[in-house]
Amino acid sequence: MAARHMHHRGNLLWIAALVHRLSGLALAIFLPLHFLALGLAIRGEAQLEGFLRWSDQPLVKFAEGGLVFLLTVHMLGGLRLLVIENLPWHDGQKQLASVAAAVSAVIALIFLARMF
Amino acid sequence: MAETRGELNVAIWRGAGEGRYQSYRVPLRESQTVLDVVTFVQRHLDPTLSYRFACRVGVCGSCAMTVNGRPRWTCRTHVASVAAGGRLEIGPLANLPVIKDLATDMRAFFEKWQQARGVFAPSKTRHDAIEQIRPDSAARMAADAAIECINCGVCHAACDTVRWNADYLGPAALNRAWSLVNDQRDAGNAARLRAVAASGGCHACHSHQSCQEHCPQALNPTASIAGLKRRTTVAYLKGELKG
Amino acid sequence: MNVGRYIWQRATAAIMLPLVLLHVAVIFYATRQGMTAADILARTRGSIVWASVYGAFVVAAAVHVSIGVRNVLTEWSPLKDRGAGVLANAFGLVLLALGLRAVAAVVL
Numbered sequence: 001m002a003a004r005h006m007h008h009r010g011n012l013l014w015i016a017a018l019v020h021r022l023s024g025l026a027l028a029i030f031l032p033l034h035f036l037a038l039g040l041a042i043r044g045e046a047q048l049e050g051f052l053r054w055s056d057q058p059l060v061k062f063a064e065g066g067l068v069f070l071l072t073v074h075m076l077g078g079l080r081l082l083v084i085e086n087l088p089w090h091d092g093q094k095q096l097a098s099v100a101a102a103v104s105a106v107i108a109l110i111f112l113a114r115m116f
Numbered sequence: 117m118a119e120t121r122g123e124l125n126v127a128i129w130r131g132a133g134e135g136r137y138q139s140y141r142v143p144l145r146e147s148q149t150v151l152d153v154v155t156f157v158q159r160h161l162d163p164t165l166s167y168r169f170a171c172r173v174g175v176c177g178s179c180a181m182t183v184n185g186r187p188r189w190t191c192r193t194h195v196a197s198v199a200a201g202g203r204l205e206i207g208p209l210a211n212l213p214v215i216k217d218l219a220t221d222m223r224a225f226f227e228k229w230q231q232a233r234g235v236f237a238p239s240k241t242r243h244d245a246i247e248q249i250r251p252d253s254a255a256r257m258a259a260d261a262a263i264e265c266i267n268c269g270v271c272h273a274a275c276d277t278v279r280w281n282a283d284y285l286g287p288a289a290l291n292r293a294w295s296l297v298n299d300q301r302d303a304g305n306a307a308r309l310r311a312v313a314a315s316g317g318c319h320a321c322h323s324h325q326s327c328q329e330h331c332p333q334a335l336n337p338t339a340s341i342a343g344l345k346r347r348t349t350v351a352y353l354k355g356e357l358k359g
Numbered sequence: 360m361n362v363g364r365y366i367w368q369r370a371t372a373a374i375m376l377p378l379v380l381l382h383v384a385v386i387f388y389a390t391r392q393g394m395t396a397a398d399i400l401a402r403t404r405g406s407i408v409w410a411s412v413y414g415a416f417v418v419a420a421a422v423h424v425s426i427g428v429r430n431v432l433t434e435w436s437p438l439k440d441r442g443a444g445v446l447a448n449a450f451g452l453v454l455l456a457l458g459l460r461a462v463a464a465v466v467l
Contacts, residue, residue, distance in 0.1 A: 115390070
Protein backbone atom coordinates (compact mmCIF):
# COMPACT_ATOMS: atom_id res chain seq x y z
CA MET A 1 0.00 0.00 0.00
CA ALA A 2 1.29 3.45 -0.88
CA ALA A 3 1.17 6.33 1.59
CA ARG A 4 -2.03 8.37 1.51
CA HIS A 5 -1.35 11.96 0.57
CA MET A 6 -4.81 13.24 -0.20
CA HIS A 7 -4.39 16.78 1.02
CA HIS A 8 -7.52 18.63 1.83
CA ARG A 9 -9.55 18.61 -1.38
CA GLY A 10 -12.38 20.56 0.15
CA ASN A 11 -10.34 23.67 -0.59
CA LEU A 12 -12.54 25.96 -2.67
CA LEU A 13 -9.78 27.00 -5.06
CA TRP A 14 -8.98 23.37 -5.80
CA ILE A 15 -12.63 22.79 -6.65
CA ALA A 16 -12.58 25.93 -8.82
CA ALA A 17 -9.55 24.62 -10.70
CA LEU A 18 -11.20 21.24 -11.18
CA VAL A 19 -14.42 22.85 -12.43
CA HIS A 20 -12.37 24.93 -14.85
CA ARG A 21 -10.57 21.90 -16.22
CA LEU A 22 -13.60 19.63 -16.42
CA SER A 23 -15.79 22.32 -17.99
CA GLY A 24 -13.08 22.89 -20.59
CA LEU A 25 -12.95 19.19 -21.40
CA ALA A 26 -16.73 18.95 -21.62
CA LEU A 27 -16.88 21.96 -23.94
CA ALA A 28 -14.07 20.50 -26.05
CA ILE A 29 -16.08 17.30 -26.50
CA PHE A 30 -19.28 19.25 -27.19
CA LEU A 31 -17.81 21.60 -29.82
CA PRO A 32 -17.42 19.14 -32.73
CA LEU A 33 -21.01 17.99 -32.18
CA HIS A 34 -22.17 21.60 -32.12
CA PHE A 35 -20.34 22.33 -35.37
CA LEU A 36 -21.80 19.22 -37.01
CA ALA A 37 -25.30 20.25 -35.99
CA LEU A 38 -24.88 23.73 -37.45
CA GLY A 39 -23.33 22.17 -40.54
CA LEU A 40 -26.70 20.53 -41.23
CA ALA A 41 -27.69 23.87 -42.73
CA ILE A 42 -25.49 23.05 -45.71
CA ARG A 43 -28.12 20.68 -46.89
CA GLY A 44 -30.79 23.33 -46.55
CA GLU A 45 -32.84 24.67 -43.70
CA ALA A 46 -35.10 21.63 -43.42
CA GLN A 47 -32.29 19.55 -41.92
CA LEU A 48 -31.42 22.24 -39.39
CA GLU A 49 -35.11 22.77 -38.58
CA GLY A 50 -35.49 19.04 -37.91
CA PHE A 51 -32.57 19.17 -35.49
CA LEU A 52 -33.87 22.28 -33.74
CA ARG A 53 -37.27 20.71 -33.19
CA TRP A 54 -35.62 17.55 -31.86
CA SER A 55 -33.73 19.75 -29.43
CA ASP A 56 -37.02 21.18 -28.09
CA GLN A 57 -37.36 18.15 -25.82
CA PRO A 58 -37.12 19.08 -22.12
CA LEU A 59 -34.17 16.74 -21.54
CA VAL A 60 -32.20 18.39 -24.35
CA LYS A 61 -33.11 21.82 -23.00
CA PHE A 62 -31.77 20.84 -19.59
CA ALA A 63 -28.56 19.67 -21.24
CA GLU A 64 -28.35 23.00 -23.07
CA GLY A 65 -28.77 24.78 -19.75
CA GLY A 66 -25.89 22.71 -18.46
CA LEU A 67 -23.80 23.74 -21.45
CA VAL A 68 -24.58 27.43 -20.86
CA PHE A 69 -23.38 26.93 -17.27
CA LEU A 70 -20.18 25.19 -18.41
CA LEU A 71 -19.38 27.88 -20.97
CA THR A 72 -19.98 30.74 -18.55
CA VAL A 73 -18.16 29.16 -15.61
CA HIS A 74 -15.17 28.28 -17.78
CA MET A 75 -14.99 31.81 -19.12
CA LEU A 76 -15.37 33.49 -15.72
CA GLY A 77 -12.86 31.12 -14.14
CA GLY A 78 -10.46 31.85 -16.95
CA LEU A 79 -11.02 35.58 -16.49
CA ARG A 80 -10.09 35.19 -12.81
CA LEU A 81 -6.83 33.52 -13.88
CA LEU A 82 -6.05 36.25 -16.40
CA VAL A 83 -6.52 38.79 -13.61
CA ILE A 84 -4.23 36.83 -11.25
CA GLU A 85 -1.56 36.59 -13.93
CA ASN A 86 -1.67 40.12 -15.30
CA LEU A 87 -2.93 42.52 -12.65
CA PRO A 88 -1.55 43.25 -9.16
CA TRP A 89 -2.35 40.53 -6.65
CA HIS A 90 -5.69 40.67 -4.90
CA ASP A 91 -6.59 38.45 -1.98
CA GLY A 92 -10.15 37.22 -1.93
CA GLN A 93 -9.68 34.66 -4.68
CA LYS A 94 -12.05 32.25 -2.95
CA GLN A 95 -14.78 34.88 -3.01
CA LEU A 96 -14.13 35.63 -6.68
CA ALA A 97 -14.30 31.94 -7.53
CA SER A 98 -17.61 31.63 -5.68
CA VAL A 99 -19.02 34.67 -7.47
CA ALA A 100 -18.00 33.20 -10.82
CA ALA A 101 -19.83 29.97 -10.08
CA ALA A 102 -22.90 31.78 -8.75
CA VAL A 103 -23.18 34.13 -11.74
CA SER A 104 -22.84 31.19 -14.13
CA ALA A 105 -25.55 29.27 -12.30
CA VAL A 106 -27.88 32.27 -12.43
CA ILE A 107 -27.38 32.75 -16.16
CA ALA A 108 -27.99 29.06 -16.80
CA LEU A 109 -31.13 29.14 -14.66
CA ILE A 110 -32.45 32.18 -16.54
CA PHE A 111 -31.83 30.31 -19.78
CA LEU A 112 -33.82 27.34 -18.50
CA ALA A 113 -36.60 29.51 -17.09
CA ARG A 114 -37.20 30.98 -20.54
CA MET A 115 -37.69 27.52 -21.96
CA PHE A 116 -40.68 26.55 -19.90
CA MET B 117 6.38 16.28 33.10
CA ALA B 118 3.12 17.61 31.68
CA GLU B 119 -0.10 16.13 32.94
CA THR B 120 -1.59 13.32 30.81
CA ARG B 121 -5.09 13.98 29.46
CA GLY B 122 -6.03 10.69 27.87
CA GLU B 123 -4.65 8.82 24.88
CA LEU B 124 -4.17 9.47 21.21
CA ASN B 125 -4.42 6.86 18.45
CA VAL B 126 -1.67 7.63 15.99
CA ALA B 127 -1.15 5.93 12.60
CA ILE B 128 2.38 6.47 11.32
CA TRP B 129 3.70 5.48 7.90
CA ARG B 130 6.34 2.75 8.09
CA GLY B 131 8.31 1.68 5.05
CA ALA B 132 9.35 3.51 1.91
CA GLY B 133 7.27 3.92 -1.27
CA GLU B 134 5.51 0.70 -0.28
CA GLY B 135 4.65 0.09 3.33
CA ARG B 136 1.78 0.51 5.75
CA TYR B 137 0.41 2.69 8.50
CA GLN B 138 1.27 1.33 11.92
CA SER B 139 -0.80 2.31 14.94
CA TYR B 140 0.56 3.52 18.26
CA ARG B 141 -1.11 4.77 21.43
CA VAL B 142 0.44 7.95 22.74
CA PRO B 143 -0.43 9.83 25.96
CA LEU B 144 -2.26 13.05 25.18
CA ARG B 145 -0.65 16.11 26.79
CA GLU B 146 -1.43 19.78 26.99
CA SER B 147 0.12 21.95 24.25
CA GLN B 148 1.45 18.80 22.57
CA THR B 149 2.69 19.19 19.02
CA VAL B 150 2.69 16.52 16.32
CA LEU B 151 6.49 16.50 16.53
CA ASP B 152 6.19 15.72 20.25
CA VAL B 153 4.03 12.73 19.31
CA VAL B 154 6.50 11.39 16.74
CA THR B 155 9.37 11.90 19.19
CA PHE B 156 7.50 10.06 21.93
CA VAL B 157 6.88 7.08 19.63
CA GLN B 158 10.53 6.89 18.60
CA ARG B 159 11.90 7.26 22.12
CA HIS B 160 9.44 5.16 24.12
CA LEU B 161 7.54 2.82 21.77
CA ASP B 162 9.52 2.07 18.62
CA PRO B 163 13.17 3.10 18.21
CA THR B 164 13.14 1.92 14.57
CA LEU B 165 11.00 4.90 13.50
CA SER B 166 12.91 7.33 11.25
CA TYR B 167 12.08 11.02 11.05
CA ARG B 168 13.73 14.43 10.71
CA PHE B 169 13.68 17.52 12.88
CA ALA B 170 16.13 20.14 14.06
CA CYS B 171 15.11 23.41 15.69
CA ARG B 172 11.68 22.31 17.04
CA VAL B 173 10.55 25.96 16.98
CA GLY B 174 9.49 26.68 13.41
CA VAL B 175 12.57 28.30 11.86
CA CYS B 176 14.42 25.49 10.10
CA GLY B 177 11.77 23.69 8.00
CA SER B 178 13.15 20.18 8.66
CA CYS B 179 10.11 18.60 10.31
CA ALA B 180 7.54 18.95 7.52
CA MET B 181 5.32 15.87 7.19
CA THR B 182 1.82 14.97 5.99
CA VAL B 183 -0.56 15.30 8.94
CA ASN B 184 -4.12 14.03 8.36
CA GLY B 185 -3.59 14.51 4.64
CA ARG B 186 -2.09 18.02 4.71
CA PRO B 187 1.61 18.99 4.56
CA ARG B 188 2.56 20.90 7.72
CA TRP B 189 5.45 21.75 10.05
CA THR B 190 4.93 19.19 12.78
CA CYS B 191 6.70 21.31 15.42
CA ARG B 192 4.16 24.08 14.89
CA THR B 193 1.07 21.91 14.62
CA HIS B 194 -0.73 21.40 17.90
CA VAL B 195 -2.34 18.00 18.28
CA ALA B 196 -5.43 19.69 19.67
CA SER B 197 -6.02 21.52 16.41
CA VAL B 198 -5.74 18.50 14.09
CA ALA B 199 -6.62 15.32 15.97
CA ALA B 200 -10.37 15.15 15.59
CA GLY B 201 -11.77 12.38 17.76
CA GLY B 202 -8.35 11.48 19.14
CA ARG B 203 -7.07 10.17 15.78
CA LEU B 204 -3.97 11.29 13.96
CA GLU B 205 -2.40 10.06 10.71
CA ILE B 206 1.21 11.01 10.02
CA GLY B 207 3.01 10.29 6.78
CA PRO B 208 6.04 11.51 4.87
CA LEU B 209 5.86 14.65 2.73
CA ALA B 210 4.21 14.03 -0.66
CA ASN B 211 5.76 14.33 -4.13
CA LEU B 212 9.18 13.17 -3.02
CA PRO B 213 10.70 9.67 -2.83
CA VAL B 214 10.49 8.21 0.66
CA ILE B 215 13.80 7.05 2.13
CA LYS B 216 12.28 5.50 5.23
CA ASP B 217 9.16 6.12 7.26
CA LEU B 218 8.80 9.90 7.63
CA ALA B 219 12.06 10.92 5.97
CA THR B 220 11.94 11.87 2.28
CA ASP B 221 14.70 12.31 -0.27
CA MET B 222 14.85 16.06 -0.78
CA ARG B 223 17.40 15.92 -3.59
CA ALA B 224 14.80 16.31 -6.34
CA PHE B 225 13.44 19.37 -4.57
CA PHE B 226 16.86 21.02 -4.44
CA GLU B 227 17.78 19.95 -7.95
CA LYS B 228 14.73 21.81 -9.24
CA TRP B 229 15.87 24.80 -7.22
CA GLN B 230 19.16 24.73 -9.14
CA GLN B 231 17.37 24.17 -12.44
CA ALA B 232 15.26 27.27 -11.87
CA ARG B 233 18.51 29.20 -11.27
CA GLY B 234 17.40 29.97 -7.72
CA VAL B 235 20.97 30.98 -6.98
CA PHE B 236 22.31 34.52 -6.62
CA ALA B 237 24.68 35.50 -9.43
CA PRO B 238 26.97 38.31 -8.26
CA SER B 239 27.62 41.31 -10.47
CA LYS B 240 30.25 43.08 -8.36
CA THR B 241 33.40 42.35 -6.39
CA ARG B 242 34.55 43.65 -3.02
CA HIS B 243 36.45 46.36 -4.86
CA ASP B 244 33.27 47.91 -6.25
CA ALA B 245 31.05 50.35 -4.39
CA ILE B 246 28.22 48.79 -2.37
CA GLU B 247 24.98 48.63 -4.32
CA GLN B 248 22.47 51.22 -3.12
CA ILE B 249 19.12 49.50 -2.74
CA ARG B 250 16.03 51.47 -1.81
CA PRO B 251 13.89 49.27 0.47
CA ASP B 252 10.73 50.88 -0.82
CA SER B 253 11.46 50.31 -4.49
CA ALA B 254 8.88 48.13 -6.19
CA ALA B 255 11.47 45.49 -7.07
CA ARG B 256 12.87 45.29 -3.54
CA MET B 257 9.39 45.02 -2.06
CA ALA B 258 8.57 42.22 -4.47
CA ALA B 259 11.79 40.42 -3.53
CA ASP B 260 11.18 40.95 0.19
CA ALA B 261 7.67 39.50 -0.09
CA ALA B 262 9.11 36.27 -1.43
CA ILE B 263 12.43 36.02 0.39
CA GLU B 264 11.54 34.27 3.65
CA CYS B 265 11.40 30.77 2.17
CA ILE B 266 13.27 28.19 4.27
CA ASN B 267 12.96 25.33 1.75
CA CYS B 268 10.72 23.20 3.92
CA GLY B 269 9.02 21.50 0.97
CA VAL B 270 5.45 22.02 2.16
CA CYS B 271 4.38 23.92 -0.96
CA HIS B 272 6.04 21.33 -3.17
CA ALA B 273 4.10 18.61 -1.36
CA ALA B 274 0.82 20.51 -1.59
CA CYS B 275 1.06 21.22 -5.31
CA ASP B 276 -1.00 19.03 -7.65
CA THR B 277 0.90 20.26 -10.68
CA VAL B 278 4.13 18.95 -9.12
CA ARG B 279 2.34 15.64 -8.75
CA TRP B 280 0.99 15.60 -12.31
CA ASN B 281 4.02 17.00 -14.14
CA ALA B 282 7.41 15.49 -13.37
CA ASP B 283 9.16 18.34 -15.18
CA TYR B 284 7.48 21.10 -13.18
CA LEU B 285 10.05 23.07 -11.19
CA GLY B 286 7.54 23.71 -8.44
CA PRO B 287 6.41 26.68 -6.35
CA ALA B 288 9.45 26.95 -4.04
CA ALA B 289 12.07 27.01 -6.79
CA LEU B 290 10.05 29.45 -8.89
CA ASN B 291 9.31 31.66 -5.90
CA ARG B 292 13.04 31.93 -5.20
CA ALA B 293 13.74 32.64 -8.87
CA TRP B 294 11.25 35.51 -8.68
CA SER B 295 12.94 37.01 -5.62
CA LEU B 296 16.25 36.97 -7.52
CA VAL B 297 14.69 38.40 -10.69
CA ASN B 298 13.81 41.38 -8.51
CA ASP B 299 17.26 41.67 -6.96
CA GLN B 300 18.99 44.56 -8.68
CA ARG B 301 22.43 43.22 -7.71
CA ASP B 302 21.85 39.93 -9.54
CA ALA B 303 23.56 39.42 -12.90
CA GLY B 304 22.02 36.10 -13.86
CA ASN B 305 18.59 37.09 -15.11
CA ALA B 306 19.01 36.26 -18.77
CA ALA B 307 19.77 32.63 -17.96
CA ARG B 308 17.22 32.58 -15.16
CA LEU B 309 14.35 33.77 -17.35
CA ARG B 310 15.28 31.15 -19.94
CA ALA B 311 15.27 28.51 -17.22
CA VAL B 312 11.83 29.42 -15.90
CA ALA B 313 10.38 29.83 -19.40
CA ALA B 314 11.31 26.30 -20.42
CA SER B 315 8.93 23.37 -20.38
CA GLY B 316 8.13 22.65 -16.74
CA GLY B 317 8.73 26.27 -15.82
CA CYS B 318 6.40 28.94 -14.57
CA HIS B 319 3.90 28.44 -17.41
CA ALA B 320 3.00 25.01 -16.12
CA CYS B 321 1.43 26.59 -13.04
CA HIS B 322 -2.36 26.57 -13.07
CA SER B 323 -2.72 28.97 -10.11
CA HIS B 324 -4.46 26.43 -7.87
CA GLN B 325 -2.90 28.35 -4.96
CA SER B 326 -2.37 25.24 -2.83
CA CYS B 327 1.16 26.53 -2.26
CA GLN B 328 -0.06 29.80 -0.82
CA GLU B 329 -2.76 28.04 1.18
CA HIS B 330 -0.25 25.75 2.93
CA CYS B 331 2.91 27.90 3.23
CA PRO B 332 3.76 28.21 6.94
CA GLN B 333 5.60 31.45 6.21
CA ALA B 334 2.51 32.93 4.52
CA LEU B 335 4.40 33.34 1.26
CA ASN B 336 2.55 33.51 -2.06
CA PRO B 337 4.33 31.51 -4.76
CA THR B 338 1.26 31.85 -7.02
CA ALA B 339 1.82 35.60 -7.13
CA SER B 340 5.57 35.15 -7.65
CA ILE B 341 4.92 32.75 -10.50
CA ALA B 342 2.44 35.19 -12.03
CA GLY B 343 5.24 37.75 -11.96
CA LEU B 344 7.55 35.33 -13.73
CA LYS B 345 4.86 34.69 -16.35
CA ARG B 346 4.69 38.41 -17.07
CA ARG B 347 8.47 38.83 -17.21
CA THR B 348 9.06 35.88 -19.48
CA THR B 349 6.22 36.92 -21.79
CA VAL B 350 7.76 40.37 -22.24
CA ALA B 351 11.22 38.86 -22.72
CA TYR B 352 9.86 36.40 -25.27
CA LEU B 353 8.06 39.06 -27.26
CA LYS B 354 11.24 41.14 -27.28
CA GLY B 355 13.18 38.15 -28.60
CA GLU B 356 15.32 37.93 -25.48
CA LEU B 357 14.51 34.28 -24.83
CA LYS B 358 15.55 31.42 -27.04
CA GLY B 359 11.86 30.52 -26.94
CA MET C 360 3.64 24.10 -21.59
CA ASN C 361 6.21 26.63 -22.74
CA VAL C 362 6.16 30.38 -23.09
CA GLY C 363 5.04 30.35 -26.74
CA ARG C 364 1.99 28.15 -26.15
CA TYR C 365 1.23 30.01 -22.92
CA ILE C 366 1.01 33.31 -24.83
CA TRP C 367 -1.20 31.81 -27.52
CA GLN C 368 -3.54 30.26 -24.97
CA ARG C 369 -3.87 33.40 -22.85
CA ALA C 370 -4.18 35.64 -25.92
CA THR C 371 -6.94 33.51 -27.48
CA ALA C 372 -8.65 33.42 -24.09
CA ALA C 373 -8.61 37.22 -23.91
CA ILE C 374 -9.90 37.50 -27.50
CA MET C 375 -12.72 35.11 -26.69
CA LEU C 376 -13.90 36.96 -23.57
CA PRO C 377 -16.11 39.40 -25.51
CA LEU C 378 -16.93 36.71 -28.09
CA VAL C 379 -18.29 34.35 -25.43
CA LEU C 380 -20.39 37.16 -23.94
CA LEU C 381 -21.72 37.90 -27.41
CA HIS C 382 -22.36 34.21 -28.00
CA VAL C 383 -24.35 33.81 -24.78
CA ALA C 384 -26.47 36.77 -25.90
CA VAL C 385 -26.91 35.13 -29.31
CA ILE C 386 -27.88 31.87 -27.62
CA PHE C 387 -30.56 33.66 -25.62
CA TYR C 388 -31.83 35.41 -28.74
CA ALA C 389 -31.81 32.31 -30.94
CA THR C 390 -33.63 30.19 -28.36
CA ARG C 391 -36.58 32.50 -28.06
CA GLN C 392 -39.88 30.76 -28.31
CA GLY C 393 -40.92 30.18 -31.88
CA MET C 394 -37.61 30.81 -33.61
CA THR C 395 -37.22 28.44 -36.52
CA ALA C 396 -34.18 27.47 -38.56
CA ALA C 397 -35.49 29.71 -41.32
CA ASP C 398 -35.64 32.67 -38.92
CA ILE C 399 -32.06 32.06 -37.78
CA LEU C 400 -30.66 31.53 -41.26
CA ALA C 401 -32.42 34.62 -42.57
CA ARG C 402 -30.28 36.61 -40.14
CA THR C 403 -26.97 34.86 -40.84
CA ARG C 404 -27.06 34.29 -44.57
CA GLY C 405 -24.90 36.74 -46.48
CA SER C 406 -23.69 38.48 -43.33
CA ILE C 407 -20.05 39.53 -43.57
CA VAL C 408 -20.13 40.55 -39.91
CA TRP C 409 -21.40 37.16 -38.83
CA ALA C 410 -18.79 35.39 -40.96
CA SER C 411 -15.93 37.49 -39.61
CA VAL C 412 -16.89 37.41 -35.96
CA TYR C 413 -17.73 33.73 -35.80
CA GLY C 414 -14.89 32.82 -38.12
CA ALA C 415 -12.51 34.50 -35.70
CA PHE C 416 -14.25 32.78 -32.79
CA VAL C 417 -13.71 29.37 -34.43
CA VAL C 418 -10.01 30.03 -35.08
CA ALA C 419 -9.40 31.29 -31.54
CA ALA C 420 -11.32 28.37 -30.05
CA ALA C 421 -9.42 25.81 -32.13
CA VAL C 422 -6.08 27.18 -30.89
CA HIS C 423 -7.25 27.56 -27.30
CA VAL C 424 -8.83 24.13 -27.04
CA SER C 425 -5.87 22.33 -28.59
CA ILE C 426 -3.42 23.88 -26.12
CA GLY C 427 -5.73 23.18 -23.18
CA VAL C 428 -6.28 19.59 -24.24
CA ARG C 429 -2.51 19.17 -24.65
CA ASN C 430 -1.98 20.28 -21.04
CA VAL C 431 -4.62 17.91 -19.74
CA LEU C 432 -3.18 15.01 -21.72
CA THR C 433 0.38 15.57 -20.45
CA GLU C 434 -0.82 15.84 -16.87
CA TRP C 435 -3.61 13.27 -16.69
CA SER C 436 -2.70 10.64 -19.28
CA PRO C 437 0.44 8.52 -19.73
CA LEU C 438 1.26 10.50 -22.89
CA LYS C 439 4.38 12.62 -22.96
CA ASP C 440 4.57 16.06 -24.55
CA ARG C 441 5.26 14.84 -28.10
CA GLY C 442 2.36 12.37 -28.23
CA ALA C 443 0.03 14.78 -26.49
CA GLY C 444 1.03 17.46 -28.99
CA VAL C 445 0.22 15.28 -31.97
CA LEU C 446 -3.22 14.35 -30.62
CA ALA C 447 -4.02 17.88 -29.48
CA ASN C 448 -2.97 19.43 -32.78
CA ALA C 449 -5.01 16.89 -34.71
CA PHE C 450 -8.03 17.70 -32.56
CA GLY C 451 -7.44 21.42 -33.13
CA LEU C 452 -7.42 20.89 -36.87
CA VAL C 453 -10.65 18.90 -36.68
CA LEU C 454 -12.27 21.74 -34.73
CA LEU C 455 -10.98 24.30 -37.22
CA ALA C 456 -12.32 22.35 -40.18
CA LEU C 457 -15.73 21.56 -38.67
CA GLY C 458 -16.05 25.06 -37.24
CA LEU C 459 -15.29 26.93 -40.42
CA ARG C 460 -17.61 24.52 -42.25
CA ALA C 461 -20.37 25.35 -39.76
CA VAL C 462 -19.82 29.09 -40.23
CA ALA C 463 -19.93 28.62 -44.00
CA ALA C 464 -23.08 26.52 -43.64
CA VAL C 465 -25.03 29.36 -42.05
CA VAL C 466 -23.47 32.26 -43.92
CA LEU C 467 -23.25 31.09 -47.50
